[in-house]
Amino acid sequence: MLRIVLALCLSIITTTARAEIDIIEVTSPGGINAWVVEEPSIPFVALEIRFIGGASLDRPGKRGAVNLMTGLIEEGSGDMAAQEFQTAREALAANFGFRASDDTLSISASFLTENQDQALALLRQALNAPTFDQDALDRVRAQVLSGIASDAKDPDSIASAAFNAAAFGDHPYGSPIDGTIESVTALTRDDMFQAYRDTITRDQLYVAVVGDITADTVGPMLDDLLGDLPATGASQPADVAFGLEGGITVIDYDTPQSVALFGHAGMKRDDPDFFAAYIMNQVLGAGGFESRLMTEVREKRGLTYGISTFLVPKFHAEMMLGSVASSNATIAEAIAVTQAEWARMANEGVTPEELASAKTYLTGEYPLRFDGNSAIANIMVGMQTIGLPPEYVVNRNDYIAAVTLDDVNRVAAELLQPDALHFVVVGKPEGLESTQ
CATH class of the missing domain: 3.30.830.10 (Metalloenzyme, LuxS/M16 peptidase-like)
Structure with a gap:
């Protein structure tokens, strides 16, 4: 474990306050690296998990798969349907967030210390055993398609799509992460499981934990939460030159x-x-x-x-x-x-x-x-x-x-x-x- 105390000086009007962030680098018994800040003053923990690749790992002809899959992670897992999962999460006063971007897939979680074990067990289930039930897939797909249709009428979205298409062509950066009406309509449950296996893997993983927790307990916690994820995922896309002239x-x-x-x-x-x-x-x-x-x-x-x-x-x-x-x-x-x-x-x-x-x-x-x-x-x-x-x-x-x-x-x-x-x-x- 490597501990580094980092001090930030903050000047507010004429008063100078000094805040210290004590970053502890942790490696779990299973080899998962994380940065930890212990802050016991409030009984609350924030967990940030990030997987490199994100929507750029969409397979050819499957644009929008990673984005759609990300929206489905908490829509049913293990033996819980979507509503059961949300009810359990709300009962714990826990917040989970799942989002895809061009380069990353991010998972945010926050929970009270007293509910930590139950909240992490629920998050573990979502990450390790998503079901991608057809009814949930159809429901979230409809939401995505509605957003795509709305973007097609929004001048800012139109400009962004045209600019990126001209600048990056067939590279993943050249198209919106949501996909198209055609590509998203054609996505199947099998595509969701493939996108999951491509992106949510330990070789692409970064973690930070902040709050009422000790560095000594973080390693075993992460092994339990993330240790059963696939070891490797899809290869990262190639670099691409900006291809748009003046x-x-x-x-x-x-x-x-x-x-x-x-x-x-x-x-x-x-x-x-x-x-x-x-x-x-x-x-x-x-x-x-x-x-x-x-x-x-x-x-x-x-x-x-x-x-x-x-x-x-x-x-x-x-x-x-x-x-x-x-x-x-x-x-x-x-x-x-x-x-x-x-x-x-x-x-x-x-x-x-x-x-x-x-x-x-x-x-x-x-x-x-x-x-x-x-x-x-x-x-x-x-x-x-x-x-x-x-x-x-x-x-x-x-x-x-x-x-x-x-x-x-x-x-x-x-x-x-x-x-x-x-x-x-x-x-x-x-x-x-x-x-x-």
Whole structure:
């Protein structure tokens, strides 16, 4: 067992509070690794389990299988039907959450210490013995199909689907994790069991536990909960290059306001320059009303209610994205201003004042994320999945502070590619036509 005490300094107005997170690295007798934080002050435990792969492990022709399977995990297991399972969970005042994303399948659980054994037994049953009963499959499938139909009428979802399809083609990133009407309609119980065997396996497993529990008891607990899962699952998908060139794609849709999703290739999370890019993005578009794009597009010109940008380092591809919505009559101007600000940042970089402001915000808000057992467990398991060590928690703000003005401006010139920006616009934009 490795214990690392990590202290976070949190400044609130003129008062400085010091919070310590004591991360204990545990390996169970059966070989399951976990990060544990003992917090006995409240009789409550948060457990976060994450399996690498997620919806990217959908088999060919089975798009949406992992997402649908994830929605079925607590809809019947062992000898319990869905309603029996939910009744048992509610009687224990336990919360379970199951969700799939592009790169992970996540399971969250929280329960009172006094109900820990019963809650974990119920979760173990769900994870180890799902039944995927046909009636539950049909019911949850109908919910998924309703969501797919709704997304087909939502401009933001339309833009996202078109952007990703053009950027990633046949790679799993190129299609929504929900699947299509056709693919989801065709999924069977056998497909659910296959998706389960592909994704919920020990070789893809990361765990964090926070709360009224001791590190000594976590190992046996995890062996009992997760030790009977399959040892190995499906192979991870290959990396994929961002394949969308600069330009504009207009998707005609009858709405008074056009929405635009835009971006180009990004940066890996483990790139040595990631923190410089992170600060640069804060100044450009992630900083809310303090960002350049919000100032230029909204405050000075009144072209939108909001515009923002994001660094998106997925496990197998990297993007830098942004989004904006504006009236059909003004979306062309909003795009032109965005392109100009993208170029200005690439050419001129940030100012010393912008750098200082961004650092102050980013270092000040970080400790606020650790605001409860569930939040801490989620942060810790996320760190594990991207290869960050426990020391990152205390060192992260030092990494931000160490970034220089030259670092940020060099990275801005290298990362930002105004001519490579591609805008997918959904609506009836005036003065805009597809360039490809």
